[in-house]
Amino acid sequence: MNEKVELGxxxxxxxSIGLGANKIAEENKETNTEYGGKVLSAAxxxxxxxxxxxxYYGEGDSEEIIGKTLKENKSRDGIVIATKGAHKFTNxxxxxxxxxxxxxxxxxxxxxxxxTDVIDLFYIHFPDKNTPKYEAVGALQRLKEAGxxxxxxxxxxxxxxxxxxxxxxxxxxxxxxYNLIDRSAEKTIFPFMLENDxxxxxxxxxxxxxxxxxxxxxxxxSEKNKVRPQFQDDVYKKHVEKVGKLRGIAEKxxxxxxxxxxxxxxxxxxxxxxxxxxxNTGQVLSNLETAAVQLTPEDIQIxxxxxxxx
Ligand SMILES: NC(=O)c1ccc[n+]([C@@H]2O[C@H](COP(=O)([O-])OP(=O)(O)OC[C@H]3O[C@@H](n4cnc5c(N)ncnc54)[C@H](OP(=O)(O)O)[C@@H]3O)[C@@H](O)[C@H]2O)c1
Numbered sequence: 001m002n003e004k005v006e007l008g009x010x011x012x013x014x015x016s017i018g019l020g021a022n023k024i025a026e027e028n029k030e031t032n033t034e035y036g037g038k039v040l041s042a043a044x045x046x047x048x049x050x051x052x053x054x055x056y057y058g059e060g061d062s063e064e065i066i067g068k069t070l071k072e073n074k075s076r077d078g079i080v081i082a083t084k085g086a087h088k089f090t091n092x093x094x095x096x097x098x099x100x101x102x103x104x105x106x107x108x109x110x111x112x113x114x115x116t117d118v119i120d121l122f123y124i125h126f127p128d129k130n131t132p133k134y135e136a137v138g139a140l141q142r143l144k145e146a147g148x149x150x151x152x153x154x155x156x157x158x159x160x161x162x163x164x165x166x167x168x169x170x171x172x173x174x175x176x177x178y179n180l181i182d183r184s185a186e187k188t189i190f191p192f193m194l195e196n197d198x199x200x201x202x203x204x205x206x207x208x209x210x211x212x213x214x215x216x217x218x219x220x221x222s223e224k225n226k227v228r229p230q231f232q233d234d235v236y237k238k239h240v241e242k243v244g245k246l247r248g249i250a251e252k253x254x255x256x257x258x259x260x261x262x263x264x265x266x267x268x269x270x271x272x273x274x275x276x277x278x279x280n281t282g283q284v285l286s287n288l289e290t291a292a293v294q295l296t297p298e299d300i301q302i303x304x305x306x307x308x309x310x
Contacts (some may be wrong), residue, residue: 001015001046001047001288001291002015002016002291002292004049005272005273006272007050007080007121007151007172007173007199007272007273008151008172008173008197008198008199008272009172009197009199010120010121010150010151010172010173010199011150011151012080012120012121012150012151013080014049014050014080014272014273015047015048015049015050015273015291016050016266016272016273016274016291017048017050017262017273017274017276017287017288017290017291018048018049018050018051018052018273018274018275019039019040019043019048019050019051019052019275019276019277019278019284019287020052020203020205020275020276020277020278021036021040021051021052021053021057021062021065021066021277022053022054022057022058022062022277023036023277023278023279024036024037024039024040024057024062024065024066025057025058025061025062025065026058026279031222031224031279032279032280033279033280034279034280034281036062036065036066036069037065037068037069037072038281039278039279039280039281039284040065040066040069041069041073042281042284042285043278043281043284043285043288044070044073044075044079046285046288047288048284048288049078049079049080050079050080050082050273050275051066051079051080051081051082052082052083052175052201052275053066053081053082053083053084054083054084054085054123054125055083055084055085055087055106055109055110055113055125056084056087056125059089060109060113063083063110063113063114064113064114066081066114067113067114067115067116068115070114070115070116071115076116080120080121081114081116081119081120081121082119082120082121082122082123082153082173082201083110083114083119083121083122083123084122084123084124084125084153084155084175085102085103085106085107085109085110085122085123085124085125086098086102086103086106086124086125086126086127086128087125087126088102095128096125096126096127096128096129097128097131098124098127098128098131098133098136099128099130099131099136099139100131100135100136100138100139100142103124103136103139103140103143104139104142104143107119107122107140107143107148107149108148110122111148117147118147118148118149118150119148119149119150120149120150120151121149121150121151121152121153121172121173122140122143122149122151122152122153123152123153123154123155123173123175124136124137124140124153124154124155124157124165125155125156126155126156127154127156127157127158127161132164133154133157133161133162133164133165133167134164134165134167134168136165137152137154137165137166137167137168137170137171138168138170140152140170141168141170144170151172151173152170152171152172152173153171153172153173153174153175153201154171154174154175155174155175155176155203156175156176156177157174157176158188158189159188159189159192162174162189162192162193163192166196166198169196171196171198172198172199173198173199173200173201174189174193174198174199174200174201175200175201175202175203176189176200176202176203177202177203177204178200178202178203178204178205178265179202179204179205179206179207179211179261179265180207180211180261180264180303180306180307181207181210181211181230181239181307182207183307183309183310184310185200185202186268186309187309190268190269190270193270194269194270198270199270199271199272199273200268200270200271201271201272201273201274201275202265202271202274202275203275205261205262205265205274205275205276206258206261206262206276206277207230207239208225208228208230208231208277209225210225210230210231210236210239210240210243211243211257211258211261212256212257212258212261213243213244213246213247213250213256213257213258215240215243216240217237217240217241221236242306242307243257245306246260246261246303246306248302249295249299249302249303252299253293253295255289255290255292255293256286258276258286258287258290259286259287259289259290259293260293260295260299260303262274262276262287262290262293263290263293263294263295264295264300264303266290267295267300274290
């Protein structure tokens with residue numbers, strides 16, 4: 001594993017290859033998802049120290065599995081846990097709530113599920129309609145001063161919402177959709193993050209597996225992936241063809257395509273870490289091998305040419 005890096009200005013030191021822990025709450029034979037605790041333990045034993053979760057992932061199940069696993073392995077020290085809140089599960093469905101009262105309670109509930117005294121990074125998972133963004137972030141700042149969280153993030157905020165949220169300079173990290181297939185964040189929000197010293201954590205870095213290079217034109221797409229835009233007939237084959245063009249760079253570095261894709265993100269300035277999801281131990285351990293990949297300026301240019309910024 002390579003040297004730890006600081007996550008933005010948070011004072012938290014992480015290895016740049018983290019784990020997106022939404023699948024670890026999804027043990028399921030049909031999708032070949034291993035028990036999350038086993039996947040997480042293997043990752044930690046191999047040096048991973050940055051875990052991304054949320055209350056929403058299994059309605060607390062992902063957080064609970066992380067809390068239980070870290071307790072059993074006595075491995076909380078040195079692990080950086082990021083979690084998120086905003087979803088309220090009601091009889092009428094899920095609603096978003098960023099009110100200070102809701103977020104304060106959400107942090108307390110996450111602390112219990114994670115079996116810890118402090119959450120390293122807490123994100124507002126999605127913006128709600130009514131709460132002024134600076135008030136929501138102000139509530140997180142008070143939780144930081146109270147020692148319940150160490151740093152503040154928001155996720156799925158537009159540029160205008162980010163500006164409002166960062167009115168007092170409290171924001172440390174932003175999380176949003178970003179990958180080679182959809183690089184729009186580079187235009188819309190990267191400049192704001194760079195100007196304001198805010199770190200960016202991309203989600204869907206592998207476009208739900210499509211950017212690993214394991215898909216061919218003839219792959220039968222699972223029911224789960226069929227609904228995702230990148231797997232739709234009209235664009236799917238084009239994506240597969242472009243991803244295949246990365247094979248030459250992967251072979252030169254003696255790695256797989258997903259290593260090249262993840263390594264590319266780490267060359268983008270506001271990105272300190274990536275959090276690919278993993279269904280099993282093999283995937284998470286393979287993703288960790290990205291740490292050894294050093295792309296050359298020529299590699300980066302080839303990738304830029306294949307997946308240009310629109
Ligand atoms: N803030 C938000 O609103 C938000 C939204 C979505 C996700 N997230 C976070 O971002 C993380 C990443 O997103 P994601 O997991 O949905 O998508 P992703 O990282 O783009 O894709 C993960 C999927 O890629 C495949 N994969 C991963 N590593 C592989 C490997 N080494 N070899 C082959 N296949 C591999 C697996 O799917 P298959 O086995 O099915 O191929 C895995 O489930 C999440 O875990 C979550 O923590 C945040």
